[in-house]
Amino acid sequence: MTTSTASAPGKAILFGEHAVVYGRAAIAVPVAKVKATAAVTDAPAGSGCTIAAPDVGARVHLSTPNEDPLALAVRLAIEKAGIEEEPDWQITVRSDIPIAGGMGSGAAVSAALVKAVFAHRKVPAHRRPKAETVNRIVYAVEKLHHANPSGIDNTVVVYQQPVRFVRGQPPQRFDIARPFHLVIADTGIASSTAAVVSDVRRAWEQDTDQYEAIFDGIGEIAETARRAIESGDVDALGPLMKENQRLLRKLNVSSGELERLIAIAKEAGAAGAKLSGAGRGGNLIAVVEPKKLETVQEALLAGGAAGIVVTQIGA
Numbered sequence: 001m002t003t004s005t006a007s008a009p010g011k012a013i014l015f016g017e018h019a020v021v022y023g024r025a026a027i028a029v030p031v032a033k034v035k036a037t038a039a040v041t042d043a044p045a046g047s048g049c050t051i052a053a054p055d056v057g058a059r060v061h062l063s064t065p066n067e068d069p070l071a072l073a074v075r076l077a078i079e080k081a082g083i084e085e086e087p088d089w090q091i092t093v094r095s096d097i098p099i100a101g102g103m104g105s106g107a108a109v110s111a112a113l114v115k116a117v118f119a120h121r122k123v124p125a126h127r128r129p130k131a132e133t134v135n136r137i138v139y140a141v142e143k144l145h146h147a148n149p150s151g152i153d154n155t156v157v158v159y160q161q162p163v164r165f166v167r168g169q170p171p172q173r174f175d176i177a178r179p180f181h182l183v184i185a186d187t188g189i190a191s192s193t194a195a196v197v198s199d200v201r202r203a204w205e206q207d208t209d210q211y212e213a214i215f216d217g218i219g220e221i222a223e224t225a226r227r228a229i230e231s232g233d234v235d236a237l238g239p240l241m242k243e244n245q246r247l248l249r250k251l252n253v254s255s256g257e258l259e260r261l262i263a264i265a266k267e268a269g270a271a272g273a274k275l276s277g278a279g280r281g282g283n284l285i286a287v288v289e290p291k292k293l294e295t296v297q298e299a300l301l302a303g304g305a306a307g308i309v310v311t312q313i314g315a
């Protein structure tokens with residue numbers, strides 16, 4: 001009996017969420033401190049293929065209808081790997097990425113599952129599918145979560161690199177000239193990306209010119225931030241986060257709890273902070289200089305953050 005495992009990191013959108021759905025640039029980075037891991041183990045002959053996610057109490061069979069993201073990810077990977085009959089496998093997936101929190105937990109779970117299936121197929125490493133193929137499968141599963149995903153989540157999580165992302169274009173890696181630190185704080189409020197994205201869509205339909213102008217502004221901030229990161233101008237990031245958050249507020253995707261925690265982070269010394277991901281709940285990110293990391297982290301926890309990840313971005 002053999003077991004094959006694979007994992008995929010969480011991610012944080014630094015700048016550009018929502019506008020990225022409408023063709024503007026966004027930038028995002030992997031967050032390796034949190035991850036999803038899938039393990040595929042041979043099961044007794046005839047037992048079929050089951051997928052368990054004990055952290056969320058889920059257990060599904062491979063033949064579960066398409067609406068189940070775990071079953072769909074495995075089914076698409078099995079098809080791509082050229083396996084024709086249902087294998088006798090027990091698959092377990094675990095994740096410490098907050099669910100519905102804007103850290104890409106769904107995409108990471110799918111990516112880990114797809115990679116573990118290919119690993120268990122025992123094709124030699126050099127013949128395993130390219131990241132591009134894994135990315136396509138994970139994107140197909142992302143579509144179950146919301147009808148119109150930009151593709152940024154799956155791209156960062158699959159390529160595991162800082163990415164400048166424009167919908168419909170090949171992702172571009174960018175360099176981080178000087179490392180910087182993020183405090184990622186969870187509001188503890190689960191937020192449905194699908195619901196927030198469709199609210200923005202409705203508002204955009206009603207007031208297209210105003211929303212297009214806001215998206216332009218956000219896209220410019222994302223490009224300016226990428227150039228700043230590439231040239232090592234870390235000091236530019238705080239003010240850019242503040243400006244991005246101001247525009248996200250205008251899109252009506254922030255919330256009282258996000259604003260409260262963002263204010264706490266800034267009072268404690270963060271250079272800037274904003275929501276990350278779809279908004280309404282989920283996570284905020286704050287850019288913080290090293291000597292203030294502990295103070296900001298403590299202030300956010302004292303202020304009621306449900307969880308904190310402190311991470312260095314760049315080598």
Ligand code: PMV
Nearest residue numbers: 017018102149150193277278
């Ligand atoms: O909440 P998350 O991590 O799924 O991020 C969503 C990012 C959006 O820009 C709001 C949607 C998208 O598809 O890009």
